[in-house]
Amino acid sequence: MKSNDGISILLAGVQWLFFLFTNTVLVPLSIGHALGLASPEIAASMQRSFILTGLLCIVQALWGHRFALMDGPAGVWWGLVLGICAAAPAMGMDLGTVAASLTAGFLISGIVAIILALLGFLRLLQRIFTPIVMGVYLLLLTFQLANTFFKGMIGYNDDDKWDLQVAGLSLFVIVVVSLIHMKGKGKLGQYSLLGGIVVGWIAYALCFGSGGGSGSAEAGTAMIWHWMPWGTPVFEPGIVMVGLLAGLVNMTNTLTSLIAAGRLYQQEAGQKQFVRSLLITNLFSVAGGCFGLIPFGTFASSIGFLENTKVLRRSALIAGAALLALVGIVPALSGWLAQLPLSVGSAVLFVAYLQMFGTAIRSFHGTTFNAKTIYRVALPVLTGIGIMNVPASAFAEFPPLLTPIVSNGLVIGVILAIAMENAIRWDKYETKPSGAAVPRESASVR
Template sequence: MFKPKESFTVWLAGMQWLFFIFTNTVMVPLSIGHALGLAPEDIASSMQRSFILTGVLCIVQAVWGHRYALMDGPAGVWWGLVLSICASAPAMGMDVGTVAASLSSGFILSSAIVIVLALSGFLNVLKRIFTPMVMGVFLLLLTFQLANTFFQGMIGYDQGGKWDLKMAALSLFIIIVVALIHLKGKGKWGQFSLLGGIIIGWTLYAILFGSSSRMGTAGGSNGIWHWLPWGTPGFEPGIIMVGLLAGLVNMTNTLTSLTAAGRLFKREATNKQFVRSILFTNGFSILAGCLGLIPFGTFASSIGFLENTKVLRRAALIAGSMMFIIVGIFPALGGWLSTLPLSVGNAVLFVAYLQMFGTAIRSFQGTTFNAKTIYRVALPVLTGISIMNIPASAFAEFPPLLTPILSNGLIIGVILAIILENLVRWELFETKAAEPKAAESKDHAMKPAAQA
């Protein structure tokens, strides 16, 4: 049993987790629903299902799965893939209904195959491929991708390429507040910098801009549990193949997240933890495919959140997940939480994810870099960032089913890192670079003796 003071701290940390989970989840069913042309009441129902299943999965993972305080939710890889395929549907000669039905098949089949691979020992192969260098590249690119997204959101950057200076000023103030609470907060209060930033920022936003909902949908639909709401699963070979690739990428995301978490929690994840995590994530993903939701994944971005808050207790995540389930059950609560301004949430998360940069850099510790070996990091990272900054319209001439992969800087950067790590013997370049330095040191050591 928790002591009263300890229990209060856990629930306060849980509230912080609640906002983190909500901010990372709410836009997924909303954007997917609009892309598929779903009715507002169907989008609202899918939001409630997404909230409930995400909360339940986080608890299951914390108690029986990987047993770390890591968020599991709608996978970003799948989210981007679905939106890209929906946008490319006309070019592929398919209507949205056909795409949705094939996506459901892709979700279910991909998740089932990943489960089989995990039980067959494929994780050992992935561990050999995903060296610390590859994981460092993955985390760096993920940091750049998230920071760019949240930076645009917190300054009110619109499609016309203009800033909202008033909103940007408020976001800057929120960043300063979060940083001051984190750096100057005494005792445990420094752990609640993100929660403090949300409360202060939300209050100031209401004073300066008034209150407004950013979701644009309301709950209150009659029943939220609809089996196969996207129709009977179809079979479009191209979509299925791309889905299988996304499933493998999502599997590597779990590997990266748990490996980074092992360093943070100072207890390395065992093979059983990896397998249990993948089983639960993909088991829920199969259920998600049957309920009109995208597959789940372990959020590597949780590492940045944990680095910032220093609240590593699973009890805090469980408390936040329980609150999130309640939000999903009662639409009125979801409606209230949806009034959290997008710019405020983005400003707070921008600060949280800065810590991921440090986690990525620490992955390179012990590696010698020189004029030649720097390519093993610089080439995949800078290539990935360059692709991230190319407009989606530039990939219009590419084959529609390859566009989601080729236009994803994170995936291309990680693939390049894997190729470089497996085709180039970097230790040879490290040795050659070190030899002149050793010779030079020897010459310096001999000079005093000669002078004597």
């Protein structure tokens, strides 16, 4: 390997490291606080999460789906766990019981997903997940992520106020990332996200001093590998049922990610790739559940990262994932990276995920829209966005175990899109020019 290639892979790997780290660190931190865990336990959970996420990405890149896609703590599970913890008092459950019940849900969901993958259930999902449904999913995911990171980059706090100084710095970071991406010559444009993080972190330190990170990882003396840290699994029917639904949604996320990646790589994902990916992800999810981690999933948001950086080599992801695992092994590295200002990381990821909007729009290519057929996209997308902007307190009257689902705009929007695609024959309402056929994309992946 030429030295220049080695340096390029290392730089791309460091860029992947920050992407993986930023998308991982807040999950164990927020869940640990929601469950009332002690600081050393949260720090140990963060280290376990880094190590398993890094190993999972490497295994997937080498033997699983074989794309440069991030696999990490699944967003649908993250939201579900936080929602159940918030609803614990209404359910008459203490946090210890909730944690033990969630562990059972993680394990059962992972095992069921493995069985379904082996039985060929994915073929049914492929028929259900038409290009329209996939486009709706990606649009809603883009809006959800953009909303989350926009709040982080403007310093939005518990008092519902902006921090104008932080917002100004985030705007500067966005400009830096955009200029490097658009004006960078040669390979320079591929490292726009890394450049934004470095420049933004330095600027933050100059403006505000140290601090501003997402938390401390001081698990130097803590036992990292603690078996069943959330207690012996307890079978709570309601939590397990909601968990099974979350597992199903997580399977569709893998499906969407691999279809989008196949288009980006101009290499259609095969059936074996889907099955291998699901098996590996859920085997890691079962293992992670035994160590107090939420189930893993393939990140569709990786598509935005890949389109922004133009670095499609698996070697770059493998390098970044290996570095993330190293960060988990060495507490000092975890503590240092945990000081990355949240506003800087959010601003960089906000730019990265803008590319995913284009991926979503391209999913509708070949579909005819008019005053009637526009409903098949507009209704689920706008309904999902509407739910995303409704405070969680507005769902207090719903049954506690349904609250995490009905309050999730992404899940409701996708369910609505699937229902409309299967209940309505949209081709009857398409306006076709006389004597010409309107090209349509296949509704499934073969």
